[in-house]
């Protein structure tokens with residue numbers, strides 16, 4: 001097992017009706033002025049925003065709000081939110097929504113704490129922040145894991161770049177998680193969310209070194225649990241226990257727990273997807289399932305023991321005549337699973353058909369964003385990334 005640090009400072013309050021306690025929980029943090037940030041109106045229509053606002057009112061917490069965050073959240077909205085938060089004197093940004101709203105809130109947090117530079121400089125790797133305004137959330141979708149991650153992903157609408165930035169400063173103070181709130185999700189978003197949850201652990205699983213018995217068993221158990229419950233939700237979207245399992249998994253899959261002791265994280269599939277998101281505005285989880293099988297077939301020979309372990313312990317396939325065959329069976333089994341929850345496994349199924357010029361542009365941008373190379377299963381360069389996009393067509 002390699003050395004590691006584990007930092008998971010977020011207070012999680014989980015369960016039915018949890019959002020009604022938001023005001024009391026923020027009051028315990030000593031917060032008096034809050035910017036409530038939300039997305040496309042789903043939280044308004046469902047009455048969630050009113051319930052959250054009422055719980056803040058009850059505790060005498062003054063609040064203002066800003067909606068309009070879109071999936072693949074935009075830098076322009078971050079700037080608008082930062083200006084409002086400063087003018088209002090917000091002490092905390094409360095995200096009511098999913099990963100997009102939380103990420104926009106984290107970016108606003110950075111921008112408000114250090115107004116002397118443009119926040120995009122963080123995502124562009126030109127600067128390291130020293131502060132971030134506190135952020136909390138009422139989560140409405142199990143997917144990105146942003147509620148416990150140190151990451152935020154923002155799209156610069158002027159350049160088409162979608163970039164993630166990781167720093168512990170943005171980790172949430174509080175995550176309020178009521179699985180009931182996710183029942184209104186369209187089936188496609190539920191499935192894309194489950195895919196993203198799986199991917200955050202898979203990106204940590206395919207590494208070269210480390211003898212991680214406990215971490216691996218946590219990771220494998222999480223993967224099996226999410227797959228099982230994704231199928232339950234496909235057939236019965238209102239199943240509370242399945243919603244709860246998937247929601248808790250979303251947090252644990254991206255708070256680093258499932259990779260502790262490994263020699264790094266792969267995250268090439270994420271890098272490839274972020275380019276698709278920046279260029280074609282696709283749904284994150286669906287973009288991941290569209291590239292993962294091609295990535296896996298491109299790299300599996302260089303990470304064979306882990307692919308065999310995955311095939312046996314997670315996908316439960318019969319061993320083939322060789323390790324290579326067993327690994328390929330495991331990849332095909334996960335591909336079949338994605339199909340079974342109606343997720344795309346090619347770019348065409350995702351609804352995009354990039355030209356060769358667009359493939360080269362995405363590969364160049366992906367490599368640039370990663371400092372030239374990326375990957376723990378196999379170290380990949382720009383030409384490899386372009387080849388995976390071609391395989392995924």
Ligand code: NZQ
Pocket residue numbers: 038039040041042043069070071072073097098099100101103140141142143144145146149150151152153181182183184185186189193196254270277284285
């Ligand atoms: O805006 P509303 O109206 O809420 O609509 C959203 C949105 O259209 C809708 N939705 C959310 N909760 C709902 C609901 N609709 C009905 N009922 C509910 N309860 O679902 C759509 C997707 O929401 P979004 O927040 O975009 O989903 P997700 O949580 O998947 O976040 C995706 C974003 O997070 C980034 C992705 O790249 C993408 O930009 N990621 C962030 C990470 C992080 N910060 O750690 C890690 C991830 O790997 C990922 O990259």
Ligand code: ZN
Pocket residue numbers: 144196199200270284
């Ligand atoms: Zn993701």
